[in-house]
Amino acid sequence: MFPFENVIVLDKTSRQPVYRQIAHCLIQAIRSGTLKAGAHLPGSRELAQSLGVHRKTVLAAYEELDRQDWITIIPRKYTAVSDRIPLLKPRPWNQAARPPGYARDLALPFSTIAGNPAVADSVPGILIDDGHPDVRLSPIDHLLKTYRALTARKHRVKNAATGTAQGIQPLRDILAAYLSETRGLSLTADNLLITHGAQMSIYLAANLLLHPSSVMITGRPGYPAARQTFEATGAKVIEVPVDDNGIDTDAIEAVCKKKKVTAVYVIPHHHYPTTVTLSVERRMKLLELSGKYSFAIIEDDYDYDYHYTAAPYLPLASAAHDGQVIYTGSFSKMLDPSLRIGFMVAPANFIRQCTALRQLIDVGGDGYMQYALSILIREGELKRHLKKAKKCYHQRLNFLDTLLKARLGAYLDYTLPGGGMAIWIKLKPGYPVDRLLECPQLRLLGADRGQQAFRFGFAAMNEQELEQAVDLLHSILRTIKAPHKKGAARDRH
Template structure:
């Protein structure tokens, strides 16, 4: 018999379990030809004594070798190395990567049409102009850091965390609902609200609850593309309505329910995505009237309500009478940092109930620490101060960007200065297709990761979002200079 006790060494400090160490080593010995094909292993009891391990450990090691088909069980004789073994490459053994392209077919699925509107290229010197994200330099990371050090608060949060989640921390739902009442003319309570990971999850949940295959959902064209992909994923039919400088064309919308039932409308009235246009007051009135008349549901995505630069925001549709038909969605992520993903969904009670349930199935609970600190920021007024400060900074950056664009790129781009938000919708003239610009920019160290559309014939069909909020004036100028070079 081979001197297994010296050939197979067990290291109890190793993170690899003992049986696994044994099985791996035995495979190595077989591969190296030290244990020959057809050779019988010692019985499990004998091997356990040799190795000074529990017999169960040896059984597990042998089971492992059986599973991997290195050995076979011979009735009444024990385990032996398989007489025929597949070709082995000595000295380079690794377990097989078993995650091969699937043997059996996968259902054709609506998520097939992956739209990836960016080039992924990374170097540390690249300038990234994103879709319109906040400047994380303003993020309350220090507060978070302090919270994780605060043992009394931690104790409290851990207690809260030991309880099942009911659509977000109660403290946050209370604080957030009164913040929304103050700033948006609502009168909701915590029971009307579900906390989510950002507005994205809120849209996903709303769509999953409301839409069945074959339902009709109306969206703008162009539209926030990840919303369209969610709707497509539910099997609903997407009907598009054009957008002009007053926002969604409500007259075009009004025609649709005359010929087919509309289940849901998705709209971003405050600063439309991607074009940043604000829905005009006339159209808002008309839209509210249509909701009453045709009784369809509306997802009102108000992700950047808090960012308006001239004290002149438009209250959400949700603050008017809508008979429970509006699902109001917003985000605190834009107020904090892209990593601090907290959003919300506000809706009629039966929708909230379903949303809490689905939220839990998707992701048992949120980040209780993050939810706690946001609640505290709202209650202390820090959040409002933070918003005021950010608004001043972003308004400056917006003005600076528009000024630079007008001075340097007016031969190639058109845009309307937005009255808020974190991005400008740049429309390029026809001779500059946006996809080519993006490729050229990437080659010049400028990553334009904002959502872009290229659809000849559509007045908004050759544009990209230019997120200025997270960039210093120096970087904004640098980015525009690169564009100038490309668009000359």
């Protein structure tokens, strides 16, 4: 007699019904070849007794196996494994001891993505981000109220799932008007694609423009996620220097003279990570080069809205360009990093192809959220929020500036940015950024080992939180022996 009690292992604590557990164990035994085609199963009464369950439970299990064609029930005669099951050699015992499927690694070849570890869940102690907005100021509750109201309107719900790949028309219409008004862009709703944030715009543009023989130019230091996205297409990425006036356009021209450049990625407003603004001369030079050498410009304008000392420079995309500027922005930076909505502005033929690729990636966006956002913009709520947030962030920037000067002047240098949500802070020689990264109470999202620097995102912290963060930095940095002290200490040996 087949040792059914060994094959059928019941877990009384499981939330799975017992009859399904029995069926499942028998299926596994058939699949593994332990129970072969034609093998008889014990009578329901007998099996029930040996398992210590009610007979009806066994009958229910057999019924399910029958419906799924695993077994054949000949009433009042026998129950057997279906004849149609192909013959399999049972696994030898040593193999059976191997861990089940998902406990192993996938042993087939697949591509790997270079150095881009996912961020862990929990944030112990203090998080210094690289420039996030303060969700507590955000009209997110207002947005969600509108969202709920929309889902309750029965006559609307049918439409919420369609048209979201490019972005629903009402959102593209109001956003076209908003971008024209606030940034001087000349566009229609056909020039707009609603994405899951600025990163998706970069991904889509990169994957349509680049291939393994392409050359892509970015700034150094630069935004790592963009660089990785360009590299993942197989394209050659050439970095040109970024100085106090932004990306070096002479260096771009020098590359163009030697190679066919497909595209240049720039963050003219506040370069990531250094926060510098691209100068007017270089802006014009870049547009000129784009026409002369026929390359696309991917303009990442992630925090256009936060400018404190002057009105923001208009984007490159607002100029009389030849339609070669692919402009990207994000509501994640305006409202909430969790709200995954961004946009791309480009010529309509390119937008159509980006939409087609985006459909392959994830079909589309959340139609209700897109509706709710369009209402938020139409009602002027977005503008009111940005005005309020800008004032608040400006105060926080000044507060942090005062704090840093008073407490940490001995350890670091920085140039106060004219806008944005982060200060680019360079540690003085002898104070390695690794020491900050090693501290278990601190997490820095925008640290750069090569530059011995980090981005201090100040926008999401109130004054008390800024003080705590600076206190923590101070407590780490003051324990580091500065270079001359170290030298002095060495002399004494």
